Amino acid sequence: MDTLTPATFDVARIRQDFPILSQPQARGRPLVFLDSGASAQKPRAVIDAMVRCMETAYANVHRGAYRLSELATDSYEAARTATARFLNAADAREIVFTKNSTEAMNLVAHSWGRGVMTPGQAVLISELEHHANIVPWQMLRDDKGIELRVCRVTDAGELDMDDLERKLADGKVGLVAVAHMSNVLGTVTPVERIVALAHAHGAKVLFDGSQAAVHRRVDLQAIGCDFYCFTGHKLYGPTGIGVLWARLEHLDRMPPFLGGGDMISVVTFEKSEWAAVPAKFEAGTPPIIEAVGLHAAIDYVTAIGMPAIEAHERSLVDHAMGALSEVPGLTLLGRAQDRGGVFAFALDAAHPHDLATLLDRAGIAVRAGRHCAEPLHARFGLDNGTTRASFGLYTTKEEVDLLARALTEAREFFK
């Protein structure tokens, strides 16, 4: 599969873009960062853009009557345009900046769920969701009498599409909300098919792209969904910024979520009139410096090329499937056909938490636990959680090999 990686993708050079990767860790060991699925490291370009914003072009945005504020407004809106282009959205006004993807999904649950859906309708999620795509719908269910349905996941860790169709059949589902890529199984879900099925049954579709948008080119026009979200810090950008995309017609219908400055056009004590989209959903001072950082992150991955990133990752995934399958006593969670660089596993001899502590000593940063996907772990009978290794564009095959060797040795340690 190596041939899929274009010659231009030089992982050694890419690693030099990330200052933290050359920071010596405890006892001089290099950092082997295999937790990018939780949050990715930041390239120099992102750090520099944020610094430049703060050192030369910072002011609050909008309403600014002076040059510096216009500059800041332009930077902020340029980030919106870049985000729209990154997702191939039809209109930059369809991009709402939130604080993370959790807020994006809560926004939809509040504003679409409480403002547009009606009691008796259902939301259909799946067993492989992150808590961010479970809890807001539970709150909606308990608050407003919206039914919550859960699509099954097969033993291979894929969405059970028959079950999805069954659960859509009665036409009560108003919204299907599923991950574009699982943060535990690595599974990439068949988004076009989901959209076709859902729309055929009168349901809108939200994809939680928190993981997927990092690993693949997302083309919203091709996918055809209604809502999409992702989060800046996993895309090599800063914390404090997330993205909700929604069709303009949906945003127009939705009541606002947070109230405050910048989201109204007229305020009296009796009544406020909402501003136009997207301002309606961006109350208060937005994440200005973070938008600049996110813009730089988008430019960074776009310059490398999402297809090249995807190809690099595919070859890493194939490599990891081989290397991990040779670790004795290791059970991999999920074996989806279409998957990204996230591997959760259980090792017979060691509790995930003990294992993570051991690996940390070898300089390998992996996460232990249930990765904000408790129901999924329950589904697979793994209440102790799993250990998870997740890749970024800077991950190398050597790191994957080191992980496999360390796992083998860890098993000896605990046996």
Next chain:
Amino acid sequence: MDTLTPATFDVARIRQDFPILSQPQARGRPLVFLDSGASAQKPRAVIDAMVRCMETAYANVHRGAYRLSELATDSYEAARTATARFLNAADAREIVFTKNSTEAMNLVAHSWGRGVMTPGQAVLISELEHHANIVPWQMLRDDKGIELRVCRVTDAGELDMDDLERKLADGKVGLVAVAHMSNVLGTVTPVERIVALAHAHGAKVLFDGSQAAVHRRVDLQAIGCDFYCFTGHKLYGPTGIGVLWARLEHLDRMPPFLGGGDMISVVTFEKSEWAAVPAKFEAGTPPIIEAVGLHAAIDYVTAIGMPAIEAHERSLVDHAMGALSEVPGLTLLGRAQDRGGVFAFALDAAHPHDLATLLDRAGIAVRAGRHCAEPLHARFGLDNGTTRASFGLYTTKEEVDLLARALTEAREFFK
């Protein structure tokens, strides 16, 4: 009043801490930044702390089983502790990080307003509020049948305390929510008296400290209120982070606002159990880099000393009152006894927007409009808005003088 400024407060030296202040502006003019009330500039210490976090110690927080994640968690929690100390809060768990103060007030409106208050109760705000402290309560009113009362403001721009008491008298007010300092009038409200009155009538008290926390030492134990909030970017910190403080007993009673990762202890599809405070209110990946930046900002102002900052500002305010009173045709909005460095004014010959454009050409950054306080401008019959100059700790008397001279000349220009 100069004598109130301690010898240690050296504004020239302080200005060197802010890289943007030495950036030459259009046509080589130095930047005269008089819009700190909208958002303040960032000192080198804040920028460096954020860079250091991204270059050497970044990972997602909590649940981390490896050293880097522990480091990041420690930094994040250290920011919480520093914030608690900054406000003299009794317990660091009373600090909830939000994205800005707008979200903080929305959190209270949702979680306290919808979860704890009961229909028939009232929220009492005032005429001098920022939209962030108006709109969430209007939404609560329209959603849940909570009455919204508005305390009058006197012609001097102070809260009408008799009116406040009258509107508390029937005991129906569950929450008084007012600004600690007005972002238009500069008025500092009598927080202790408000708390005494409100508590005597069975109402809880929220102060919007977005402006006040920047200019004065806030001592929550002395103030005695129930909720307090401020926003990072006005305190020389980054965008993307705000602070809600609330008494532990209140936070414990409040249902969560946003649902997602990190805010639950047990999740099944049937039911989720909420995590302990403050995690319950911090769904999703928090503003990690921003918390580090805010911590640096708090350390920065604390090292200078909030009393020194207040004294510097008092002397600036006195100076400005003198200088502006000599500008022909200028009407100052508000003449409160206790006030901070925010001046909104109208010039007879010029519309605020035209005036701001003119001043911008002179390198002076001021804001024109209604400053997210439309009802207040209506109260004073200034539907055209005002021009506003607001000070930071780096503001000098020379800048104030330049403003006054530029206003005088602008009046000539338009006459």
Next chain:
Amino acid sequence: MSGLFDDLRDLYQEVILDHGRKPRNFRRLEDADATARGDNPMCGDRIELFLKMTPDHHIAEAAFQGRGCAISTASASLMTEVVKGKTADEAKDLGAKFRELAMTGTCPDCGAALQDDMERLAPLSGVHEFPSRVKCATLAWHTLNAALDGTKEASSE
């Protein structure tokens, strides 16, 4: 200090200041055939526009009321002058050209037919250097479109 604002004479030409101070056609037309309200929520500018049409669908009279900065007031004032005698389509076309002028400072394809009108509006071309002020200059024209289309409300956000 003297001359601090001299280079702003490009933006605030004498014509602008004059129309800003003493707007023409600044009144309500009680028997208007078309009206619309225009808002610029960011700065609070607001105008109400009144049109009277001739039997053969030309603009017989245009007038406005409202509040705003010198630029939006002057722009509305000049507009009420130049649209007089035009058909709806002609007026809208002129508006489109004017918006181009306001945003870019020039209007390459304005053509000879519009030359006189564009010369009257040219003093406003300075706004293109002040992006946040462009919408002040275009508010009146957005409102004109709304009145002619019967949509009643316009916003220049």
Next chain:
Amino acid sequence: MSGLFDDLRDLYQEVILDHGRKPRNFRRLEDADATARGDNPMCGDRIELFLKMTPDHHIAEAAFQGRGCAISTASASLMTEVVKGKTADEAKDLGAKFRELAMTGTCPDCGAALQDDMERLAPLSGVHEFPSRVKCATLAWHTLNAALDGTKEASSE
């Protein structure tokens, strides 16, 4: 690669690994006088603790069930051994001292009276170098307090 984890023998001493693999008193006591559940929500560790008391209020027997990492399992296992024969106050005092040991690696004021018990627990002192693991070691002791106080639930967040 060999020896990659050698320096982790401080944390995972043979005693810990042994108690982790084969916890002592790992069973339900049907006729317990006191029980409590302990949760560590962050990592999913969970224990259920059972106590039987003597007529004169000493711990006659302690047992537990649940799931957890080697450290939390070993800590619970060791605890059920050392608290036997102690009064509630003695057991709680020992727990407080142990928590100090787990957090700092030492316990200066443990005194001679506790010396034997602390020596049994000493293999767990290595956790103090792993802040995120301290709560694994202390979960059982939090749960013991809950059982003795009758609060039924403990959490080591």
